[in-house]
Amino acid sequence: MKSLSTAANHSMLWFTIAGVLAARKGATRKAALRGVVAIGGASGMANALLKPLLPRRRPAAAELPAHQTLPNPPTSSSFPSGHAASAAAFATAVAVESPRLGLALAPLAGAVAYSRVHVGVHWSSDVVAGAAVGSAIALATRRWWPVRSSDEARARPVDTVPPLPEGTGLVLMANPFAGDPGIDLAEEIETALPAALVLRVQDGIDIDDQLEKAIAGRDGRVRAVGAAGGDGTAAAAAAVANRHDLPLVLVPGGTLNHFARDVGVYDLQEAVDATQAGEAVAVDLGLVEAHPGKDPEPQSDEVIRTRYFLNTASIGSYPELVRLRERWQPRWGKWPAFAAALITVLRRSERVEVKIVDEWHLVWFLFVGNGTYHPRGMVPAWRPTLDSGLLDIRWLRAEVRFSRTRAFLALVLGALGHSRVYGQQEVDHLDVELRVPAMLATDGEVVEEAGRYTFRVAERPIPVYRRDEQNWSGRDRPYMR
Structure with a gap:
């Protein structure tokens, strides 16, 4: 118990396990990353907020046998247990991504939590409260880092x-x-x-x-x-x-x-x-028609080129965002890579003035998804269905004061859908006009430049x-x- 309790100091035990899990791509890597993020949140909540706010004297370890006590016991507040918070946070977060891995880690997390009582540095209630805090933080990560409920989308x-x-x-x-x-x-x-x-x-x-x-x-x-x-x-x-x-x-x-x-x-x-x-x-197949002019006159209905897209199309800085996210995603996971790419792109991107649904907007980017993406009001992560017949339109407004800072804070807090800088609609077609011709990207690749674009879903779905x-x-x- 003494060795186990010491090994979990500063969450080194969990970071070591996370490193082993991250060596393999897929669910284990995502589980490791979510676990590390949860540890950060749980440790901050327990040690930086709750301990100073709710001071409590630790048990009298001197009454225990010498072989059972730690040589350098902690002197901070006893409530709650930071070790228990980190252990529960990591095990719960891993279970969110991989229930089997979480089940395998649960006995170890429980042993670490118990060890703090065994060596006489925490009361039982400290450990229970710490575990509750850690589990709650881990489950809360699903708010801004959603878990896909199924591996494949529904389709008829x-x-x-x-x-x-x-x-x-x-x-x-x-x-x-x-x-x-x-x-x-x-x-x-x-x-x-x-x-x-x-x-x-x-x-x-x-x-x-x-x-x-x-x-x-x-x-x-x-x-x-x-x-x-x-x-x-x-x-x-x-x-x-x-x-x-x-x-x-x-x-x-x-x-x-x-x-x-x-x-x-x-x-x-x-x-x-x-x-x-x-x-x-x-x-469903998404398609976009590029028009030669930016004015909605009859002659501008001429189509330069029609392009199909399977996943997404975009105008503005979104292509660069996708490129950076895909470069970093294998190492960090989708949501953290997206957040880092968003910060990088918003810091150096230029605004685009577009007309969306008969209203002019100054935006950082316009996102068009082939099908409705989940979750709504957050980072588009996946499609629950492949044949909805709809386009998912999202944009980030640039005319709002401190729009980039507000967008980042809303993203971190999981409240992007309630922010003034964020807009979203689901439509069957969309005409977009630009003040200045801008680049179009489909499925992450820059393919066209024009002053008007028409997005829609192809008449026939493809088998x-x-x-x-x-x-x-x-x-x-x-x-x-």
């Missing part, structure tokens, strides 16, 4: 997609420049789907042109279009599939694979399973192959990597 099944045995009738574009440079997904796909035509992205040639040429050369024998790469590759393939009224096959091969994760396709094996079974879901897990049986898996 599509019954008309054809099965593609061994990839028959599939034309798939593989992007060797996406994701880890040492992995060639094209070779794995050719092994898993030997009947498919697998193309490789060529530098300097549009994905759209390569796919169109391949489809034309197959004399109507193409039954589906596929993409292996990141969201940019998937968006280009989705545009071609939509034009030809074909379903889309997704093989995640990028760095973050936002769209594939929302759909619920996590690796090549799941794509193989779905194509063999002929199962798919309906997914995307996704296996219905309720129908799956491990016995029918034809390919195991």
Whole structure:
């Protein structure tokens, strides 16, 4: 008990465990980061606020045997226990992200809390109060760092997609420049789907042109279009599939694979399973039309280019924000990376004057999501559904005094949705006019500059192959990597 209590001094025990958990990507890394954040909040609440506010004499440790007491007992207020607060905060925060890990850590956290009573530096009530404070702080992190309730978004099944045995009738574009440079997904796909035509992205040639040429050369024998790469590759393939009224096959091969994760396709094996079974879901496609002029005159209705987007489109500083967030997200997690990117971008970005829903606004950025993102009034993190038929419009006002400071404070306090600097609407289409032509980014990539943009949802959702897990049986898996 003495060794355990000492090991938890200054939360070093928990920081060590967090370092081990953070070595692995995914839920464990997010759990470690949330745990460290919770420790910071719990330690500050217990030691900096409650101890000075509620002073209490510690137990008379001299009455305990010498082998049971600490050589240098603390002299600060006894109430509440900072060790118990940090232990409960870390274990609870980890459980929020990974219930199994949290359950495994709970006995250790309980032992650390009890050790403070055992060595005679806290009363039992100090430990109970500290644990309550730590758990409350950990649970409160969900207010501004929400936890996704399910791994994949809801979408209605599509019954008309054809099965593609061994990839028959599939034309798939593989992007060797996406994701880890040492992995060639094209070779794995050719092994898993030997009947498919697998193309490789060529530098300097549009994905759209390569796919169109391949489809034309197959004399109507193409039954589906596929993409292996990141969201940019998937968006280009989705545009071609939509034009030809074909379903889309997704093989995640990028760095973050936002769209594939929302759909619920996590690796090549799941794509193989779905194509063999002929199962798919309906997914909305966002599209944006760039107009040559900024005035809403008839001649300005001419469209320069129509672009499809799977996740988001944006005007202003949001593209830079996304770029920084994606660079930092693998190390820090999505929300902390977003907060750091937001601070960086708002400090050096320029304001944009835009007309949104017949009103002029001076904004830092305009965000357009393909579908309604969750949570409302906060950082857009994920989509609960893929076929809502709506666009999620959010903007950060720049004409409000101290708007950047207010936005940051509201974000930290989890009250961005109640701030004057924040605006949000859900619409089926949106016309945006700009005083000065500005850059447009789709799915995080800068693609266009114009004075007017029209955003809407494509008339037809696109079928995307996704296996219905309720129908799956491990016995029918034809390919195991």
